Amino acid sequence: MFALNTPGVPYADPWLLPVSARLAMLHRRSVRVAYFYEEPNNSTFRYRAYNMAQVLNELDAGSHVSASYFFLSDSARFDEIADAADVLVICRSRYCHQVNGLITKFRARRKRVLFDVDDLVFDTDYAHLVVATLGLDVTQKGLWDDWFAMISRMGQTLRLCDGAITTNDFLARKLADYSGLPVSVVPNFMNKEQLGLAEKVFAEKQRMRFSGDGKVTLGYFSGSPSHRLDYAIVEPALAEVLAMRPNIEVMVVGYIDHGPAMRAFSNRVSRQPFHDYVNLQRLLGTVEFNLMPLQSNAFTDCKSELKYFEAASVGTLSIASPSFTYRRAIRHGENGYIAKAHEWASAILQAVDRSAESYEAMATEARRDALQKFGWQHQTEAILNALQIA
Numbered sequence: 001m002f003a004l005n006t007p008g009v010p011y012a013d014p015w016l017l018p019v020s021a022r023l024a025m026l027h028r029r030s031v032r033v034a035y036f037y038e039e040p041n042n043s044t045f046r047y048r049a050y051n052m053a054q055v056l057n058e059l060d061a062g063s064h065v066s067a068s069y070f071f072l073s074d075s076a077r078f079d080e081i082a083d084a085a086d087v088l089v090i091c092r093s094r095y096c097h098q099v100n101g102l103i104t105k106f107r108a109r110r111k112r113v114l115f116d117v118d119d120l121v122f123d124t125d126y127a128h129l130v131v132a133t134l135g136l137d138v139t140q141k142g143l144w145d146d147w148f149a150m151i152s153r154m155g156q157t158l159r160l161c162d163g164a165i166t167t168n169d170f171l172a173r174k175l176a177d178y179s180g181l182p183v184s185v186v187p188n189f190m191n192k193e194q195l196g197l198a199e200k201v202f203a204e205k206q207r208m209r210f211s212g213d214g215k216v217t218l219g220y221f222s223g224s225p226s227h228r229l230d231y232a233i234v235e236p237a238l239a240e241v242l243a244m245r246p247n248i249e250v251m252v253v254g255y256i257d258h259g260p261a262m263r264a265f266s267n268r269v270s271r272q273p274f275h276d277y278v279n280l281q282r283l284l285g286t287v288e289f290n291l292m293p294l295q296s297n298a299f300t301d302c303k304s305e306l307k308y309f310e311a312a313s314v315g316t317l318s319i320a321s322p323s324f325t326y327r328r329a330i331r332h333g334e335n336g337y338i339a340k341a342h343e344w345a346s347a348i349l350q351a352v353d354r355s356a357e358s359y360e361a362m363a364t365e366a367r368r369d370a371l372q373k374f375g376w377q378h379q380t381e382a383i384l385n386a387l388q389i390a
Helices: 019-026 044-057 072-084 097-108 124-133 143-159 169-179 192-207 225-244 260-268 279-285 306-312 341-374 380-387
Strands: 031-036 065-070 087-091 112-116 163-166 183-185 216-221 248-253 269-272 289-292 317-320
Touching: 019 065, 019 072, 031 044, 031 072, 044 065, 044 087, 044 380, 065 072, 072 097, 087 097, 097 112, 124 143, 143 169, 163 169, 169 183, 183 380, 192 279, 192 341, 216 225, 216 279, 216 341, 225 248, 225 260, 225 341, 248 260, 260 269, 279 306, 289 306, 289 341, 306 317, 306 341, 317 341
Parallel strands: 031 065, 031 087, 087 112, 112 163, 163 183, 216 248, 216 289, 248 269, 289 317
Antiparallel strands: none
């Protein structure tokens, strides 16, 4: 483990602004983009609305584009938003009378409406796959009603739009096949707040020459309990590796519970609570390897690269399942490692054994790659092209 002296930072959601301030943000320039999400959160809203607006608003003084974000709670101001904005981007929102009303207002003004989605949650043909992958209790009363309703409402919102935006080429094909609409790709990426702390963490690790405390820590970072079946892929390998190597420890962050295979190693397994997305960067920086197991199916192939690039930004290497995005982001042995389901123990041991000679070079390359492809500073062209306002 890396014993970091870089302190955490005080955190408050930066998007919690009154609607008057968000409207003023929209009015700053002559070409205006309104992002909409049902209500703000640390996941989809942050990546697909807040981060997008941040990039557009950080363009130099010669730019003519500004952006802001709005929610269902702003419905009393929808006419004002529709008057002001030139483009509306509806981010992963379920159809309802308010969403329909907002879209109708933009259409009545002959303005474009786009749908942005980061998951395979718009086509009910995949509902059973989604539920199974998330490990939900299929006997639970109302589960099928809830999931079919949510997915079909998402699909209905999509059908009301002029085009779509998503996170990767695999999901883009699913969107195009389902909707018949033109689809653009804007990847998930890191914002200014994340990268500000990540830079400090990486600089400290460089000063340390990536020298830890003699232990090697494998980290599993979970944002929700829905990753239980993903974690189950790697848990037997963790037990095998811990039995073989007394210098290896495991850190589990978030909501995942261990199975019986890990009970014998409880003194070498630490737990950390869910962290805000900025201070998570520091915690990511303390572990040598970030584990990213995923089940293999169409739903997981739609997932973005975010777990890879957030770890890479602080100089932490990832070991990942060969999903569509992971196997494109990670070059095995150069900026991380790829492990098929039956290869997790051997991949972990390979990574640990190579770390003494190659860790610093690989971690530096991973950070370079992540910043170039997934830093907020490099997303302008993709966003403007998707919005068709370049």
